Amino acid sequence: MTESSEPIIALEQADIYQGDRPVLNDVNFEIKKGEFVYLIGRTGSGKSSLLKTLYADLWLHTGSAKVAGYELHHIKRADIPFLRRKIGIVFQDFQLLSDRSVEDNLAFVLRATGWDQQAKISKRIAEVLMQVGLGTAHKRMPHQLSGGEQQRVVIARAMLNEPKILIADEPTGNLDPEVGDQIINVFRTINNAGTAILMATHNHDFIKRFPARVLKCENGSVTIS
Numbered sequence: 608m609t610e611s612s613e614p615i616i617a618l619e620q621a622d623i624y625q626g627d628r629p630v631l632n633d634v635n636f637e638i639k640k641g642e643f644v645y646l647i648g649r650t651g652s653g654k655s656s657l658l659k660t661l662y663a664d665l666w667l668h669t670g671s672a673k674v675a676g677y678e679l680h681h682i683k684r685a686d687i688p689f690l691r692r693k694i695g696i697v698f699q700d701f702q703l704l705s706d707r708s709v710e711d712n713l714a715f716v717l718r719a720t721g722w723d724q725q726a727k728i729s730k731r732i733a734e735v736l737m738q739v740g741l742g743t744a745h746k747r748m749p750h751q752l753s754g755g756e757q758q759r760v761v762i763a764r765a766m767l768n769e770p771k772i773l774i775a776d777e778p779t780g781n782l783d784p785e786v787g788d789q790i791i792n793v794f795r796t797i798n799n800a801g802t803a804i805l806m807a808t809h810n811h812d813f814i815k816r817f818p819a820r821v822l823k824c825e826n827g828s829v830t831i832s
């Protein structure tokens with residue numbers, strides 16, 4: 608299989624655990640390059656556990672999972688940071704460093720991932736901020752931004768190293784509906800430019816208005832529609 612046609616995520620007979628406790632059994636699905644996929648299910652149904660397994664925060668016990676070229680059932684601890692660079696991660700709670708500007712928050716991540724030329728760092732920061740519609744926010748401090756703006760910076764941060772997929776766990780969960788709409792539009796724009804998206808959400812209105820494939824966690828299984 609050529610690299611371009613290989614799925615970004617492929618799970619086969621994967622069992623998802625929290626500690627010793629099984630959460631999801633026999634999970635099988637693929638996500639291809641550039642796809643948009645929703646992950647739904649009631650509170651406690653296992654959405655976060657599944658996403659954590661995909662970025663190797665939870666260990667995959669049984670079955671196989673390949674994510675961005677890494678086989679999670681064989682992954683070495685030292686490879687986990689490299690896996691996470693290939694999959695941008697966006698959580699519900701914005702975790703920007705509160706003591707530094709937007710620009711410095713982003714530069715911090717770039718430097719930590721090996722970027723050392725200031726001109727390239729500045730260019731990349733300008734690009735990702737433009738991509739999320741915050742082209743003039745470089746110098747602002749996190750507390751000077753609204754919740755929606757902070758979430759945009761978090762998305763920009765996840766995009767810095769040009770991931771093949773963005774994994775988002777309830778990215779609009781803490782936002783007003785109107786602001787949530789703006790955020791989903793940011794994800795759609797990013798998706799239109801070629802990055803795959805896997806988004807856990809409780810917002811069924813998004814699915815009606817912006818239809819895409821849906822994975823549903825229910826009764827210990829994942830079903831695909």
Ligand SMILES: Nc1ncnc2c1ncn2[C@@H]1O[C@H](COP(=O)(O)OP(=O)(O)OP(=O)(O)O)[C@@H](O)[C@H]1O
Nearest residue numbers: 625626630648649650651652653654655656657824
């Ligand atoms: N850190 C943990 N330790 C032990 N059990 C956990 C942990 N986190 C979650 N669980 C349990 O695993 C199951 C799945 O939880 P998970 O958080 O994956 O569900 P979820 O679908 O993401 O829920 P929500 O919509 O509330 O985020 C639940 O029974 C939960 O109680």
